[in-house]
Amino acid sequence: MTPFLDQNFLLQSTTAQDLYHHHAATQPIIDYHCHLDPKLVAEDHRFSSITELWLGGDHYKWRAMRTNGVDERFITGDASDWEKFQAWAATVPYCFRNPLYHWTHLELKTAFGIDKRLNPDTAREIYDTCNDRLQHDLRFSARGLMRHYNVEVVCTTDDPVDDLRYHSAYAEEIVNRKTSNCQMTKMLPAWRPDKAMAVENADAWRAYVTKLGNVADIDIRTFSDFIDALQRRHDFFHARGCRLSDHGLEEFYSEPYSDTEIERIFGQLINGGSADAEEVRKFKSAMLYIFAVQDYASGWVQQYHYGAMRNNNSRMFSSIGPDTGYDSIGQWQTANSMSRFLDLLDSEGHLAKTILYNLNPADNEMVATMLGNFQDGSVAGKIQWGSGWWFLDQKDGMERQLNALSVLGLLSRFVGMLTDSRSFLSYPRHEYFRRVLCNLIGNDVEQGLIPFIGYEKQRVRQMVEDISYNNAKHYFNVDCKM
Numbered sequence: 001m002t003p004f005l006d007q008n009f010l011l012q013s014t015t016a017q018d019l020y021h022h023h024a025a026t027q028p029i030i031d032y033h034c035h036l037d038p039k040l041v042a043e044d045h046r047f048s049s050i051t052e053l054w055l056g057g058d059h060y061k062w063r064a065m066r067t068n069g070v071d072e073r074f075i076t077g078d079a080s081d082w083e084k085f086q087a088w089a090a091t092v093p094y095c096f097r098n099p100l101y102h103w104t105h106l107e108l109k110t111a112f113g114i115d116k117r118l119n120p121d122t123a124r125e126i127y128d129t130c131n132d133r134l135q136h137d138l139r140f141s142a143r144g145l146m147r148h149y150n151v152e153v154v155c156t157t158d159d160p161v162d163d164l165r166y167h168s169a170y171a172e173e174i175v176n177r178k179t180s181n182c183q184m185t186k187m188l189p190a191w192r193p194d195k196a197m198a199v200e201n202a203d204a205w206r207a208y209v210t211k212l213g214n215v216a217d218i219d220i221r222t223f224s225d226f227i228d229a230l231q232r233r234h235d236f237f238h239a240r241g242c243r244l245s246d247h248g249l250e251e252f253y254s255e256p257y258s259d260t261e262i263e264r265i266f267g268q269l270i271n272g273g274s275a276d277a278e279e280v281r282k283f284k285s286a287m288l289y290i291f292a293v294q295d296y297a298s299g300w301v302q303q304y305h306y307g308a309m310r311n312n313n314s315r316m317f318s319s320i321g322p323d324t325g326y327d328s329i330g331q332w333q334t335a336n337s338m339s340r341f342l343d344l345l346d347s348e349g350h351l352a353k354t355i356l357y358n359l360n361p362a363d364n365e366m367v368a369t370m371l372g373n374f375q376d377g378s379v380a381g382k383i384q385w386g387s388g389w390w391f392l393d394q395k396d397g398m399e400r401q402l403n404a405l406s407v408l409g410l411l412s413r414f415v416g417m418l419t420d421s422r423s424f425l426s427y428p429r430h431e432y433f434r435r436v437l438c439n440l441i442g443n444d445v446e447q448g449l450i451p452f453i454g455y456e457k458q459r460v461r462q463m464v465e466d467i468s469y470n471n472a473k474h475y476f477n478v479d480c481k482m
Ligand SMILES: [Zn+2]
Pocket: 033, 034, 035, 157, 305, 420
């Protein structure tokens, strides 16, 4: 019997073990899309307890606890930190075969050096050990954890109206400390302009436009003022090191529209009116196009996360709000609109480097083949298929993504893993991904499907190092020395 979570966890062959230990594990991490709070990095936050770190905002765990029959009081309610942790510890042994079981123990092992399994018998000891380290050991602060996991660069997710004060303060600190040899993780902002096109809720959108006008110092009256204000903020982000955008979409929007129509819809909205379903789609189509052109002009990478159906439980939404574990995989017909959107940009010469992330695994092969339509030879892997995301960010989801990408594209050019996480303890997901990757490649080598001799032996090893680190470094053109 193979021991649980030993050093060769998920690595079923000696080739896989060699590839992982000598070529993947040693690479730094470029976490090019995450939702870490930049304030916690700038202030080098100390966590008060493992409950804050683990259960403060992790809706994956909340869903598992609800499914396991835990009362909401012990999830998002007013129970104490210890009571919440206890409720989670009692749930963990019911998580066999759910990725949470692996995440939990990888995090305990790689961050805290704890080899025990979490269950009701070990809960108190693990709780006390983790809390003691979090409160008294500097290596467990926000920055300490990033250093521990060898994180070279993180890209956060920021709204265009954000003043990026924490990014600026942190960047200044790096300059002042003259840490030229990458001792501190580089933190860069990323542009997420979703609210600027969320015209389905006209009141919230108008309040947002007012904020945007204030930070951009433009009195927004026309559509052209609106775009000027966004461009100013785009330039502001660029000056602070931003090189990526990210868009959260239900589906791609590529309705035909005319400039006159968009100006009319904008006028209607800004003057207190609303937009009907068709106008909303036209407006979103125009905004997606304009955002993409802005990104191309600045040499950024654009990312699209699409396909989530959010806030399905209206009772819980009105009680505890969004991002609390009531989202699931949506079902939209996307191939036509995605193709039209990318084709318009390509034919007009505005197609930036692009990463597409689908949430519905039924779209895997569709997206994997879409990439090839728009690779133009200017950059290796210009159009990327993003790593398994959210519900697909687990062994089975990663393997399916890697397999489809391998047979329908070029796995060698893949920019690899990202955490997409709000937690400073999520970095072992890179380790998990690298183990899954090395295992797949190792198995192919063992079966004689990939040569592992001479030139090709070097290529296989290089491929592992590239997907773990080098491809992302070159693609995003970011490193800790920027
Ligand atoms: Zn995200």
